[in-house]
Amino acid sequence: MGEGVARFWREIPQRYNFIGDRCGSCERIFFPPKESCPFCRRKSMGKMKEIKLSGKGEIVTYTIIHVGPEDFEEQVPYPIAIVKLEEGPQITAQIVDCNIDEVKIGMKVESTFRKIRQDGSTGAIYYGYKFKKRC
Amino acid sequence: MRDVAVIGVGMTKFGELWDKSFRQLIAEAGAKAILDSGIEGKEINAMYVGSMSSGRFVGQEHVGALVADVSGFSNLHISSTRIEGACASGGLAMRQGYLSIASGMNDIVVVGGMEKMNDVLGASATETLATAADQEWEAFFGATFPGLYAMIATKHMHDYGTTKKQLAQVAVKNHANGALNPYAQYQREITLEQAMNATSVAYPLGLLDCSPVTDGAASVVLCAAEKAKDYSDKPVKIIGSGQASDSLALHARRDICTLDSTVHASKMAYKQANLTPKDVDVAEVHDCFTIGEICAIEDLGFVKKGEGGKAIDNKITTLDGSLPVNTSGGLKAKGHPVGATGVAQMVEVTLQLRGDAKKRQVKEAKIGLAHNVGGSGASCTIHILEAM
Numbered sequence: 354m355g356e357g358v359a360r361f362w363r364e365i366p367q368r369y370n371f372i373g374d375r376c377g378s379c380e381r382i383f384f385p386p387k388e389s390c391p392f393c394r395r396k397s398m399g400k401m402k403e404i405k406l407s408g409k410g411e412i413v414t415y416t417i418i419h420v421g422p423e424d425f426e427e428q429v430p431y432p433i434a435i436v437k438l439e440e441g442p443q444i445t446a447q448i449v450d451c452n453i454d455e456v457k458i459g460m461k462v463e464s465t466f467r468k469i470r471q472d473g474s475t476g477a478i479y480y481g482y483k484f485k486k487r488c
Numbered sequence: 489m490r491d492v493a494v495i496g497v498g499m500t501k502f503g504e505l506w507d508k509s510f511r512q513l514i515a516e517a518g519a520k521a522i523l524d525s526g527i528e529g530k531e532i533n534a535m536y537v538g539s540m541s542s543g544r545f546v547g548q549e550h551v552g553a554l555v556a557d558v559s560g561f562s563n564l565h566i567s568s569t570r571i572e573g574a575c576a577s578g579g580l581a582m583r584q585g586y587l588s589i590a591s592g593m594n595d596i597v598v599v600g601g602m603e604k605m606n607d608v609l610g611a612s613a614t615e616t617l618a619t620a621a622d623q624e625w626e627a628f629f630g631a632t633f634p635g636l637y638a639m640i641a642t643k644h645m646h647d648y649g650t651t652k653k654q655l656a657q658v659a660v661k662n663h664a665n666g667a668l669n670p671y672a673q674y675q676r677e678i679t680l681e682q683a684m685n686a687t688s689v690a691y692p693l694g695l696l697d698c699s700p701v702t703d704g705a706a707s708v709v710l711c712a713a714e715k716a717k718d719y720s721d722k723p724v725k726i727i728g729s730g731q732a733s734d735s736l737a738l739h740a741r742r743d744i745c746t747l748d749s750t751v752h753a754s755k756m757a758y759k760q761a762n763l764t765p766k767d768v769d770v771a772e773v774h775d776c777f778t779i780g781e782i783c784a785i786e787d788l789g790f791v792k793k794g795e796g797g798k799a800i801d802n803k804i805t806t807l808d809g810s811l812p813v814n815t816s817g818g819l820k821a822k823g824h825p826v827g828a829t830g831v832a833q834m835v836e837v838t839l840q841l842r843g844d845a846k847k848r849q850v851k852e853a854k855i856g857l858a859h860n861v862g863g864s865g866a867s868c869t870i871h872i873l874e875a876m
Contacts, residue, residue: 417688418635435744445626
Protein backbone atom coordinates (compact mmCIF):
# COMPACT_ATOMS: atom_id res chain seq x y z
CA MET A 354 0.00 0.00 0.00
CA GLY A 355 2.93 2.31 0.61
CA GLU A 356 0.94 4.62 2.82
CA GLY A 357 3.10 4.73 5.91
CA VAL A 358 2.63 2.60 8.96
CA ALA A 359 0.49 4.33 11.54
CA ARG A 360 -2.96 3.27 10.44
CA PHE A 361 -2.48 -0.49 10.52
CA TRP A 362 0.56 -0.83 12.77
CA ARG A 363 -1.16 0.93 15.61
CA GLU A 364 -2.04 -1.77 18.07
CA ILE A 365 -5.75 -2.56 18.30
CA PRO A 366 -5.80 -5.10 21.16
CA GLN A 367 -9.57 -5.70 20.80
CA ARG A 368 -8.90 -7.13 17.37
CA TYR A 369 -6.64 -9.87 18.77
CA ASN A 370 -8.35 -10.60 22.08
CA PHE A 371 -12.07 -10.05 21.44
CA ILE A 372 -12.38 -7.39 24.11
CA GLY A 373 -15.70 -5.56 24.03
CA ASP A 374 -17.39 -3.47 26.67
CA ARG A 375 -20.60 -3.45 28.67
CA CYS A 376 -22.70 -0.40 29.50
CA GLY A 377 -23.03 -0.11 33.28
CA SER A 378 -26.42 1.55 32.83
CA CYS A 379 -28.34 -0.75 30.44
CA GLU A 380 -25.99 -3.78 30.43
CA ARG A 381 -25.80 -3.85 26.61
CA ILE A 382 -22.54 -5.24 25.26
CA PHE A 383 -20.57 -3.68 22.41
CA PHE A 384 -17.84 -4.82 20.08
CA PRO A 385 -15.66 -3.03 19.15
CA PRO A 386 -15.84 -1.29 22.54
CA LYS A 387 -17.55 2.10 22.56
CA GLU A 388 -16.58 5.21 24.51
CA SER A 389 -20.22 5.66 25.47
CA CYS A 390 -23.45 3.69 25.05
CA PRO A 391 -25.59 4.99 22.15
CA PHE A 392 -28.73 4.10 24.10
CA CYS A 393 -27.79 5.64 27.48
CA ARG A 394 -25.28 8.24 26.29
CA ARG A 395 -24.39 10.52 29.23
CA LYS A 396 -25.68 8.03 31.81
CA SER A 397 -23.08 5.58 30.50
CA MET A 398 -20.12 7.95 30.75
CA GLY A 399 -17.43 6.39 32.94
CA LYS A 400 -19.50 3.21 33.30
CA MET A 401 -18.32 1.31 30.22
CA LYS A 402 -16.55 -1.83 31.49
CA GLU A 403 -14.29 -4.01 29.38
CA ILE A 404 -15.47 -7.57 28.86
CA LYS A 405 -13.88 -10.57 27.17
CA LEU A 406 -16.20 -12.09 24.57
CA SER A 407 -16.56 -15.80 23.85
CA GLY A 408 -15.91 -15.45 20.12
CA LYS A 409 -18.85 -17.76 19.44
CA GLY A 410 -21.78 -16.80 17.27
CA GLU A 411 -23.80 -17.49 14.16
CA ILE A 412 -23.91 -16.19 10.61
CA VAL A 413 -26.50 -13.45 9.99
CA THR A 414 -25.65 -12.99 6.33
CA TYR A 415 -22.72 -13.62 3.99
CA THR A 416 -21.22 -13.11 0.57
CA ILE A 417 -18.54 -14.85 -1.46
CA ILE A 418 -16.00 -12.28 -2.64
CA HIS A 419 -14.85 -13.03 -6.19
CA VAL A 420 -13.23 -9.66 -6.91
CA GLY A 421 -11.10 -8.76 -3.91
CA PRO A 422 -8.93 -5.83 -2.89
CA GLU A 423 -5.30 -6.03 -4.01
CA ASP A 424 -4.07 -7.47 -0.69
CA PHE A 425 -6.69 -10.21 -0.82
CA GLU A 426 -6.39 -11.16 -4.51
CA GLU A 427 -4.62 -14.44 -3.79
CA GLN A 428 -7.41 -15.49 -1.39
CA VAL A 429 -10.41 -15.20 -3.78
CA PRO A 430 -13.00 -16.60 -3.78
CA TYR A 431 -13.47 -16.19 -0.02
CA PRO A 432 -16.58 -15.93 2.18
CA ILE A 433 -17.21 -12.83 4.27
CA ALA A 434 -20.01 -12.85 6.82
CA ILE A 435 -21.71 -10.75 9.41
CA VAL A 436 -21.59 -12.83 12.58
CA LYS A 437 -23.86 -12.23 15.55
CA LEU A 438 -21.86 -13.02 18.68
CA GLU A 439 -23.51 -14.86 21.58
CA GLU A 440 -23.19 -11.71 23.68
CA GLY A 441 -25.12 -9.65 21.10
CA PRO A 442 -22.76 -7.55 18.97
CA GLN A 443 -22.48 -8.21 15.22
CA ILE A 444 -19.16 -8.12 13.39
CA THR A 445 -17.77 -8.63 9.88
CA ALA A 446 -15.20 -11.36 9.29
CA GLN A 447 -13.98 -14.05 6.92
CA ILE A 448 -15.25 -17.62 7.25
CA VAL A 449 -12.46 -20.20 6.87
CA ASP A 450 -11.69 -23.92 7.07
CA CYS A 451 -14.80 -25.05 5.19
CA ASN A 452 -16.11 -25.42 1.65
CA ILE A 453 -17.64 -22.26 0.28
CA ASP A 454 -20.89 -24.15 -0.32
CA GLU A 455 -21.21 -24.92 3.39
CA VAL A 456 -21.54 -21.27 4.38
CA LYS A 457 -25.17 -20.60 5.27
CA ILE A 458 -27.24 -18.11 7.24
CA GLY A 459 -27.66 -19.53 10.74
CA MET A 460 -24.42 -21.53 10.66
CA LYS A 461 -22.79 -21.71 14.11
CA VAL A 462 -19.23 -20.39 14.08
CA GLU A 463 -16.35 -19.64 16.44
CA SER A 464 -13.43 -17.27 16.15
CA THR A 465 -9.91 -18.26 15.27
CA PHE A 466 -6.77 -16.09 15.27
CA ARG A 467 -5.33 -15.75 11.77
CA LYS A 468 -3.21 -13.74 9.38
CA ILE A 469 -5.54 -11.30 7.62
CA ARG A 470 -3.36 -9.62 5.01
CA GLN A 471 0.16 -8.64 4.08
CA ASP A 472 1.70 -5.55 2.48
CA GLY A 473 3.20 -7.20 -0.61
CA SER A 474 5.73 -10.05 -0.29
CA THR A 475 8.04 -8.26 2.13
CA GLY A 476 5.67 -5.94 3.98
CA ALA A 477 4.00 -6.04 7.37
CA ILE A 478 1.66 -8.91 8.19
CA TYR A 479 -1.62 -8.02 9.86
CA TYR A 480 -3.40 -10.42 12.19
CA GLY A 481 -6.92 -10.63 13.49
CA TYR A 482 -9.95 -12.88 13.82
CA LYS A 483 -11.63 -15.11 11.29
CA PHE A 484 -14.42 -17.59 11.98
CA LYS A 485 -14.73 -21.31 11.41
CA LYS A 486 -17.58 -23.77 11.69
CA ARG A 487 -18.37 -24.70 15.27
CA CYS A 488 -18.53 -28.44 15.88
CA MET B 489 -37.61 29.26 6.07
CA ARG B 490 -37.92 30.47 2.49
CA ASP B 491 -39.00 28.30 -0.42
CA VAL B 492 -36.24 27.35 -2.84
CA ALA B 493 -36.47 26.53 -6.56
CA VAL B 494 -34.29 24.89 -9.18
CA ILE B 495 -33.91 27.34 -12.07
CA GLY B 496 -31.19 25.67 -14.12
CA VAL B 497 -29.62 22.25 -14.64
CA GLY B 498 -26.68 20.89 -16.59
CA MET B 499 -24.47 17.82 -16.78
CA THR B 500 -21.68 16.33 -18.82
CA LYS B 501 -22.04 13.05 -20.58
CA PHE B 502 -21.22 10.29 -18.09
CA GLY B 503 -18.72 7.61 -19.04
CA GLU B 504 -15.04 6.87 -19.52
CA LEU B 505 -14.05 10.38 -20.55
CA TRP B 506 -10.35 9.96 -21.32
CA ASP B 507 -10.07 13.27 -23.14
CA LYS B 508 -11.48 15.39 -20.34
CA SER B 509 -9.95 16.37 -17.01
CA PHE B 510 -11.61 16.70 -13.63
CA ARG B 511 -11.69 20.48 -13.88
CA GLN B 512 -13.00 20.52 -17.44
CA LEU B 513 -15.90 18.30 -16.42
CA ILE B 514 -17.15 20.47 -13.58
CA ALA B 515 -16.61 23.67 -15.57
CA GLU B 516 -18.72 22.21 -18.40
CA ALA B 517 -21.57 21.07 -16.14
CA GLY B 518 -21.58 24.37 -14.24
CA ALA B 519 -21.61 26.45 -17.41
CA LYS B 520 -24.54 24.42 -18.79
CA ALA B 521 -26.56 24.91 -15.61
CA ILE B 522 -25.79 28.62 -15.42
CA LEU B 523 -26.72 29.14 -19.10
CA ASP B 524 -29.90 27.11 -18.57
CA SER B 525 -30.86 29.35 -15.63
CA GLY B 526 -30.14 32.68 -17.29
CA ILE B 527 -28.32 34.08 -14.26
CA GLU B 528 -25.05 35.99 -14.53
CA GLY B 529 -21.96 35.03 -12.62
CA LYS B 530 -22.02 38.13 -10.46
CA GLU B 531 -25.47 37.15 -9.14
CA ILE B 532 -24.15 33.96 -7.55
CA ASN B 533 -23.90 34.23 -3.76
CA ALA B 534 -22.30 30.87 -3.07
CA MET B 535 -21.28 27.52 -4.52
CA TYR B 536 -21.39 24.07 -2.94
CA VAL B 537 -19.69 21.16 -4.65
CA GLY B 538 -19.78 17.47 -3.83
CA SER B 539 -16.74 15.27 -4.41
CA MET B 540 -16.04 12.04 -2.61
CA SER B 541 -12.36 11.56 -3.17
CA SER B 542 -10.75 13.95 -5.64
CA GLY B 543 -7.55 13.54 -3.62
CA ARG B 544 -7.27 9.83 -4.33
CA PHE B 545 -8.79 9.87 -7.81
CA VAL B 546 -6.93 12.84 -9.32
CA GLY B 547 -4.56 13.99 -6.57
CA GLN B 548 -6.38 17.27 -6.10
CA GLU B 549 -7.95 18.54 -2.89
CA HIS B 550 -9.19 22.05 -2.14
CA VAL B 551 -11.68 21.65 -4.95
CA GLY B 552 -14.21 24.17 -3.61
CA ALA B 553 -12.02 27.06 -4.65
CA LEU B 554 -10.85 25.19 -7.75
CA VAL B 555 -14.41 24.88 -9.05
CA ALA B 556 -15.06 28.60 -8.61
CA ASP B 557 -11.73 29.30 -10.31
CA VAL B 558 -12.25 27.07 -13.37
CA SER B 559 -15.80 28.38 -13.70
CA GLY B 560 -14.35 31.85 -14.29
CA PHE B 561 -15.31 33.31 -10.92
CA SER B 562 -11.92 33.81 -9.25
CA ASN B 563 -12.17 37.59 -9.58
CA LEU B 564 -15.69 37.54 -8.11
CA HIS B 565 -14.40 35.85 -4.92
CA ILE B 566 -17.54 33.75 -4.54
CA SER B 567 -17.84 31.60 -1.41
CA SER B 568 -17.28 28.02 -2.57
CA THR B 569 -17.35 24.95 -0.32
CA ARG B 570 -16.58 21.30 -1.02
CA ILE B 571 -18.78 18.72 0.71
CA GLU B 572 -17.87 15.06 1.29
CA GLY B 573 -20.19 12.22 2.27
CA ALA B 574 -18.93 9.33 0.13
CA CYS B 575 -21.44 8.55 -2.66
CA ALA B 576 -23.89 11.00 -1.06
CA SER B 577 -21.49 13.95 -1.48
CA GLY B 578 -23.67 15.41 -4.27
CA GLY B 579 -26.87 15.09 -2.26
CA LEU B 580 -25.20 16.64 0.77
CA ALA B 581 -24.03 19.57 -1.38
CA MET B 582 -27.60 19.96 -2.68
CA ARG B 583 -28.92 20.16 0.84
CA GLN B 584 -26.29 22.71 1.91
CA GLY B 585 -27.19 24.87 -1.08
CA TYR B 586 -30.86 24.47 -0.30
CA LEU B 587 -30.39 25.36 3.39
CA SER B 588 -28.31 28.41 2.62
CA ILE B 589 -31.15 29.90 0.54
CA ALA B 590 -33.96 28.67 2.81
CA SER B 591 -32.19 30.35 5.73
CA GLY B 592 -32.27 33.71 3.96
CA MET B 593 -28.47 33.97 3.81
CA ASN B 594 -28.23 33.53 0.04
CA ASP B 595 -30.54 34.19 -2.93
CA ILE B 596 -28.75 32.35 -5.74
CA VAL B 597 -26.52 29.32 -5.28
CA VAL B 598 -24.80 26.98 -7.74
CA VAL B 599 -24.50 23.37 -6.62
CA GLY B 600 -22.13 20.98 -8.37
CA GLY B 601 -20.98 17.42 -8.06
CA MET B 602 -18.14 15.65 -9.83
CA GLU B 603 -15.82 12.68 -9.84
CA LYS B 604 -13.11 11.62 -12.25
CA MET B 605 -12.66 7.94 -11.45
CA ASN B 606 -10.94 6.53 -14.53
CA ASP B 607 -7.60 8.27 -14.02
CA VAL B 608 -6.65 5.46 -11.62
CA LEU B 609 -6.55 1.71 -12.23
CA GLY B 610 -9.64 -0.37 -11.48
CA ALA B 611 -8.18 -1.92 -8.31
CA SER B 612 -7.31 1.52 -7.00
CA ALA B 613 -10.83 2.82 -7.75
CA THR B 614 -12.28 -0.16 -5.87
CA GLU B 615 -10.00 0.54 -2.91
CA THR B 616 -10.96 4.21 -2.89
CA LEU B 617 -14.67 3.34 -2.95
CA ALA B 618 -14.07 0.97 -0.03
CA THR B 619 -13.03 4.00 2.06
CA ALA B 620 -16.77 4.69 2.32
CA ALA B 621 -16.99 1.55 4.45
CA ASP B 622 -15.58 1.16 7.96
CA GLN B 623 -11.85 0.76 7.32
CA GLU B 624 -10.97 -0.75 10.72
CA TRP B 625 -13.88 -3.16 11.16
CA GLU B 626 -15.10 -4.02 7.63
CA ALA B 627 -12.54 -3.34 4.90
CA PHE B 628 -9.60 -4.54 7.05
CA PHE B 629 -11.06 -8.05 7.06
CA GLY B 630 -11.49 -8.21 3.29
CA ALA B 631 -15.03 -6.87 2.89
CA THR B 632 -15.38 -4.98 -0.39
CA PHE B 633 -18.02 -2.41 -1.16
CA PRO B 634 -19.95 -4.75 -3.50
CA GLY B 635 -19.50 -7.37 -0.76
CA LEU B 636 -21.42 -5.25 1.75
CA TYR B 637 -24.37 -4.78 -0.61
CA ALA B 638 -24.11 -8.48 -1.47
CA MET B 639 -24.62 -9.29 2.22
CA ILE B 640 -27.75 -7.11 2.20
CA ALA B 641 -28.91 -9.08 -0.88
CA THR B 642 -28.24 -12.51 0.69
CA LYS B 643 -30.26 -11.53 3.75
CA HIS B 644 -33.07 -10.02 1.65
CA MET B 645 -33.28 -13.21 -0.41
CA HIS B 646 -33.32 -15.31 2.77
CA ASP B 647 -35.87 -13.22 4.68
CA TYR B 648 -38.23 -12.20 1.87
CA GLY B 649 -37.70 -14.69 -0.94
CA THR B 650 -36.24 -12.06 -3.25
CA THR B 651 -34.60 -13.77 -6.24
CA LYS B 652 -31.49 -13.26 -8.30
CA LYS B 653 -33.82 -12.89 -11.27
CA GLN B 654 -35.55 -9.94 -9.60
CA LEU B 655 -32.17 -8.32 -8.97
CA ALA B 656 -31.31 -8.85 -12.64
CA GLN B 657 -34.60 -7.30 -13.72
CA VAL B 658 -33.61 -4.05 -11.98
CA ALA B 659 -30.50 -3.91 -14.16
CA VAL B 660 -32.49 -4.75 -17.30
CA LYS B 661 -35.01 -1.98 -16.55
CA ASN B 662 -32.36 0.63 -15.81
CA HIS B 663 -30.40 -0.23 -18.96
CA ALA B 664 -33.62 0.13 -20.98
CA ASN B 665 -34.02 3.63 -19.51
CA GLY B 666 -30.35 4.44 -20.04
CA ALA B 667 -30.76 3.56 -23.71
CA LEU B 668 -33.05 6.61 -23.94
CA ASN B 669 -30.66 8.99 -22.15
CA PRO B 670 -28.02 10.65 -24.34
CA TYR B 671 -25.96 11.46 -21.20
CA ALA B 672 -25.84 7.86 -19.94
CA GLN B 673 -22.64 5.83 -19.82
CA TYR B 674 -24.43 2.74 -21.17
CA GLN B 675 -26.99 3.67 -23.80
CA ARG B 676 -27.85 0.07 -24.57
CA GLU B 677 -30.26 -2.52 -23.38
CA ILE B 678 -29.20 -5.77 -21.77
CA THR B 679 -31.11 -9.05 -21.59
CA LEU B 680 -32.20 -10.88 -18.48
CA GLU B 681 -29.89 -13.77 -19.44
CA GLN B 682 -26.89 -11.44 -19.68
CA ALA B 683 -27.69 -9.90 -16.31
CA MET B 684 -28.19 -13.26 -14.60
CA ASN B 685 -25.14 -14.93 -16.10
CA ALA B 686 -22.66 -12.08 -15.68
CA THR B 687 -19.41 -12.96 -13.94
CA SER B 688 -19.75 -12.95 -10.14
CA VAL B 689 -18.33 -10.00 -8.22
CA ALA B 690 -19.61 -10.85 -4.75
CA TYR B 691 -22.24 -13.57 -4.49
CA PRO B 692 -25.15 -13.07 -5.16
CA LEU B 693 -24.18 -9.95 -7.12
CA GLY B 694 -22.78 -10.26 -10.62
CA LEU B 695 -21.05 -7.63 -12.71
CA LEU B 696 -24.35 -6.40 -14.15
CA ASP B 697 -25.78 -5.90 -10.65
CA CYS B 698 -23.08 -3.26 -10.06
CA SER B 699 -22.90 0.38 -11.13
CA PRO B 700 -19.80 1.18 -13.18
CA VAL B 701 -16.72 3.33 -12.58
CA THR B 702 -17.60 6.67 -14.19
CA ASP B 703 -16.29 10.14 -14.97
CA GLY B 704 -18.77 12.98 -14.97
CA ALA B 705 -20.15 16.13 -13.41
CA ALA B 706 -23.56 17.68 -12.85
CA SER B 707 -24.79 21.06 -11.69
CA VAL B 708 -27.97 22.74 -10.52
CA VAL B 709 -28.73 26.44 -10.00
CA LEU B 710 -30.91 27.18 -6.97
CA CYS B 711 -32.80 30.41 -6.34
CA ALA B 712 -35.18 31.81 -3.71
CA ALA B 713 -38.58 30.67 -5.04
CA GLU B 714 -40.07 34.16 -4.97
CA LYS B 715 -37.48 35.26 -7.54
CA ALA B 716 -37.44 32.06 -9.61
CA LYS B 717 -39.84 33.25 -12.30
CA ASP B 718 -37.57 36.24 -13.00
CA TYR B 719 -35.13 33.73 -14.46
CA SER B 720 -36.98 30.60 -15.51
CA ASP B 721 -40.28 29.89 -17.26
CA LYS B 722 -40.34 26.45 -15.71
CA PRO B 723 -38.84 26.58 -12.22
CA VAL B 724 -39.19 23.52 -10.04
CA LYS B 725 -39.70 23.99 -6.31
CA ILE B 726 -37.91 21.95 -3.64
CA ILE B 727 -40.80 21.15 -1.29
CA GLY B 728 -38.98 18.73 1.00
CA SER B 729 -35.39 18.08 2.02
CA GLY B 730 -34.12 15.47 4.44
CA GLN B 731 -30.82 14.06 5.59
CA ALA B 732 -29.95 11.29 8.03
CA SER B 733 -27.03 9.15 9.15
CA ASP B 734 -26.48 5.65 10.55
CA SER B 735 -23.59 3.51 11.77
CA LEU B 736 -20.71 3.47 9.31
CA ALA B 737 -20.52 -0.33 9.46
CA LEU B 738 -23.33 -2.41 8.00
CA HIS B 739 -23.05 -5.02 10.78
CA ALA B 740 -23.94 -2.46 13.46
CA ARG B 741 -27.34 -1.57 11.96
CA ARG B 742 -30.74 -2.31 13.51
CA ASP B 743 -31.71 -4.38 10.45
CA ILE B 744 -29.34 -5.49 7.68
CA CYS B 745 -32.10 -5.19 5.02
CA THR B 746 -33.30 -1.70 5.98
CA LEU B 747 -31.38 1.50 5.35
CA ASP B 748 -32.65 3.45 8.36
CA SER B 749 -30.93 6.59 7.07
CA THR B 750 -33.29 6.40 4.06
CA VAL B 751 -36.29 5.80 6.32
CA HIS B 752 -35.46 8.80 8.52
CA ALA B 753 -34.38 11.22 5.77
CA SER B 754 -37.49 10.44 3.71
CA LYS B 755 -39.80 10.87 6.71
CA MET B 756 -38.24 14.28 7.26
CA ALA B 757 -38.76 15.25 3.62
CA TYR B 758 -42.32 13.85 3.35
CA LYS B 759 -43.30 15.71 6.50
CA GLN B 760 -41.94 19.01 5.21
CA ALA B 761 -43.65 18.49 1.84
CA ASN B 762 -46.85 17.35 3.57
CA LEU B 763 -46.98 14.37 1.23
CA THR B 764 -47.02 10.59 1.47
CA PRO B 765 -45.01 8.16 -0.66
CA LYS B 766 -48.14 7.60 -2.77
CA ASP B 767 -47.96 11.19 -4.03
CA VAL B 768 -44.62 10.67 -5.79
CA ASP B 769 -44.87 10.40 -9.60
CA VAL B 770 -41.24 9.77 -10.50
CA ALA B 771 -38.14 8.89 -8.46
CA GLU B 772 -34.39 8.67 -8.89
CA VAL B 773 -33.07 6.25 -6.27
CA HIS B 774 -29.58 5.11 -5.31
CA ASP B 775 -29.08 1.85 -7.24
CA CYS B 776 -25.31 1.56 -6.81
CA PHE B 777 -26.19 -2.15 -6.79
CA THR B 778 -29.49 -3.68 -7.92
CA ILE B 779 -30.35 -4.68 -4.34
CA GLY B 780 -29.96 -0.98 -3.47
CA GLU B 781 -32.95 -0.09 -5.64
CA ILE B 782 -35.07 -2.88 -4.12
CA CYS B 783 -34.28 -1.69 -0.57
CA ALA B 784 -34.79 1.94 -1.61
CA ILE B 785 -38.33 1.52 -2.92
CA GLU B 786 -39.18 -0.28 0.34
CA ASP B 787 -37.46 2.16 2.67
CA LEU B 788 -38.95 5.16 0.84
CA GLY B 789 -42.39 3.67 1.52
CA PHE B 790 -43.34 3.01 -2.12
CA VAL B 791 -43.91 -0.67 -1.29
CA LYS B 792 -43.96 -2.67 1.95
CA LYS B 793 -40.72 -4.06 3.42
CA GLY B 794 -39.84 -7.23 1.58
CA GLU B 795 -41.98 -6.52 -1.48
CA GLY B 796 -39.37 -4.65 -3.49
CA GLY B 797 -38.61 -7.73 -5.56
CA LYS B 798 -42.27 -8.32 -6.35
CA ALA B 799 -42.63 -4.67 -7.40
CA ILE B 800 -40.02 -5.36 -10.08
CA ASP B 801 -41.95 -8.46 -11.25
CA ASN B 802 -45.14 -6.39 -11.40
CA LYS B 803 -43.39 -3.70 -13.47
CA ILE B 804 -44.48 -0.95 -11.10
CA THR B 805 -41.18 0.87 -11.52
CA THR B 806 -40.72 0.69 -15.31
CA LEU B 807 -41.02 3.81 -17.45
CA ASP B 808 -44.72 3.09 -18.11
CA GLY B 809 -45.41 1.74 -14.61
CA SER B 810 -47.37 3.46 -11.85
CA LEU B 811 -44.14 4.79 -10.26
CA PRO B 812 -41.25 4.99 -12.73
CA VAL B 813 -37.91 4.66 -10.90
CA ASN B 814 -34.55 5.68 -12.31
CA THR B 815 -35.82 7.01 -15.63
CA SER B 816 -32.30 8.35 -16.27
CA GLY B 817 -30.92 4.80 -16.27
CA GLY B 818 -29.99 5.15 -12.61
CA LEU B 819 -26.49 4.71 -11.28
CA LYS B 820 -26.48 1.33 -13.03
CA ALA B 821 -26.73 2.56 -16.65
CA LYS B 822 -26.33 6.32 -16.50
CA GLY B 823 -23.14 5.77 -14.51
CA HIS B 824 -22.00 6.62 -10.99
CA PRO B 825 -19.32 9.32 -10.74
CA VAL B 826 -19.80 9.22 -6.99
CA GLY B 827 -19.65 12.93 -6.12
CA ALA B 828 -21.81 13.87 -9.12
CA THR B 829 -24.57 11.31 -8.56
CA GLY B 830 -26.73 13.20 -6.05
CA VAL B 831 -26.71 16.30 -8.25
CA ALA B 832 -27.34 14.33 -11.46
CA GLN B 833 -30.43 12.81 -9.81
CA MET B 834 -31.74 16.36 -9.24
CA VAL B 835 -31.04 17.15 -12.91
CA GLU B 836 -33.16 14.17 -14.03
CA VAL B 837 -36.06 14.88 -11.66
CA THR B 838 -36.06 18.54 -12.74
CA LEU B 839 -36.12 17.57 -16.44
CA GLN B 840 -39.04 15.19 -15.74
CA LEU B 841 -41.05 17.86 -13.89
CA ARG B 842 -40.33 20.47 -16.58
CA GLY B 843 -41.47 18.04 -19.26
CA ASP B 844 -38.00 18.13 -20.83
CA ALA B 845 -37.07 14.45 -20.48
CA LYS B 846 -37.79 13.68 -24.15
CA LYS B 847 -37.95 9.95 -24.96
CA ARG B 848 -38.03 8.98 -21.31
CA GLN B 849 -40.61 11.57 -20.25
CA VAL B 850 -43.06 10.33 -17.61
CA LYS B 851 -46.57 11.56 -18.41
CA GLU B 852 -48.05 14.11 -16.02
CA ALA B 853 -45.15 13.98 -13.60
CA LYS B 854 -45.89 16.58 -10.91
CA ILE B 855 -43.96 15.36 -7.87
CA GLY B 856 -40.46 13.89 -8.09
CA LEU B 857 -38.06 12.48 -5.50
CA ALA B 858 -34.27 12.12 -5.46
CA HIS B 859 -32.65 9.62 -3.07
CA ASN B 860 -28.87 9.65 -2.60
CA VAL B 861 -26.99 7.22 -0.31
CA GLY B 862 -23.45 7.32 1.04
CA GLY B 863 -21.56 4.12 1.84
CA SER B 864 -23.71 1.09 2.59
CA GLY B 865 -26.31 3.44 4.09
CA ALA B 866 -24.47 5.56 6.65
CA SER B 867 -25.58 8.79 4.93
CA CYS B 868 -28.73 9.61 2.99
CA THR B 869 -30.30 12.71 1.48
CA ILE B 870 -33.79 13.05 0.06
CA HIS B 871 -35.17 15.92 -1.99
CA ILE B 872 -38.78 16.19 -3.12
CA LEU B 873 -39.53 18.52 -6.03
CA GLU B 874 -42.70 19.94 -7.53
CA ALA B 875 -43.33 21.78 -10.77
CA MET B 876 -44.25 25.44 -10.01
